[in-house]
Amino acid sequence: MKNILCVDDDTDFAAMVADILKPEGYDVKIDTGKNMHSILRTGKFGLVLLDERLMWMWGSDLCMELKQNPLTSHIPVAMVSASDDIAKIKERCGAEAYVKKPFELMHFLHLVDELYLYKDEVA
Numbered sequence: 001m002k003n004i005l006c007v008d009d010d011t012d013f014a015a016m017v018a019d020i021l022k023p024e025g026y027d028v029k030i031d032t033g034k035n036m037h038s039i040l041r042t043g044k045f046g047l048v049l050l051d052e053r054l055m056w057m058w059g060s061d062l063c064m065e066l067k068q069n070p071l072t073s074h075i076p077v078a079m080v081s082a083s084d085d086i087a088k089i090k091e092r093c094g095a096e097a098y099v100k101k102p103f104e105l106m107h108f109l110h111l112v113d114e115l116y117l118y119k120d121e122v123a
Contacts, residue, residue, distance in 0.1 A: 001027040002116060003043050007036055007059065008051040008080070013101075017049060024109060026116075033062050040072055046117035049099070052081035052089055060093035067094040076115040 002025055008014040009032045018028035031039055033054050040048075048066065052059040059079060066072045079090045082101040090098040097115055099108060113119065 001025070002118065003045045004028045004047045004049060004112070004116070005036065005039055005045050006030050006049045007033045007054070007062065008049070009033070009055050010051070013051075020105065020108070021112065024112070026112070033057065033059070036062060037065075037069075037072075040066075040075070044118065045075055046119070047112060047115050048075055048077045049080050049112075050077055050095070052079055052083055052086065060089050060095075063093035063095050074117070076117055078111065078115055 004021060004026050006014045006017050006028050008030070014030040018030060021028050029039055034056070050059040050063055063077050063079065066075065066077060077095040079086060079093065079095045079098040080101060081089065081098070083089065086098045086100055097111055099111060
């Protein structure tokens with residue numbers, strides 16, 4: 001199974017992402033970000049989808065933590081937000097990509113497939 005971590009405090013949105021990606025062969029773990037580091041230590045994750053506006057902090061700060069940590073810096077991060085500044089936020093925090101909410105489904109699926117780190121491995 002191809003593992004993705006979706007960090008979002010909107011549980012309905014995160015569940016929708018999991019439902020969208022499951023038929024594509026992805027297993028999506030959902031977290032508010034508070035357990036992100038411990039979850040990433042539990043397995044091999046090929047992508048982190050990270051909401052910018054979390055209730056308790058900015059997703060871009062979590063992205064910078066991931067990129068500065070040698071154990072997680074290799075994992076691609078896609079920032080997800082409705083913010084008009086999401087492209088600038090992506091650049092500032094070092095994420096590989098961004099997804100602007102609301103997103104077009106086929107564009108989102110293509111982006112996930114392109115970013116996923118272990119795409120050549122058999123699930």
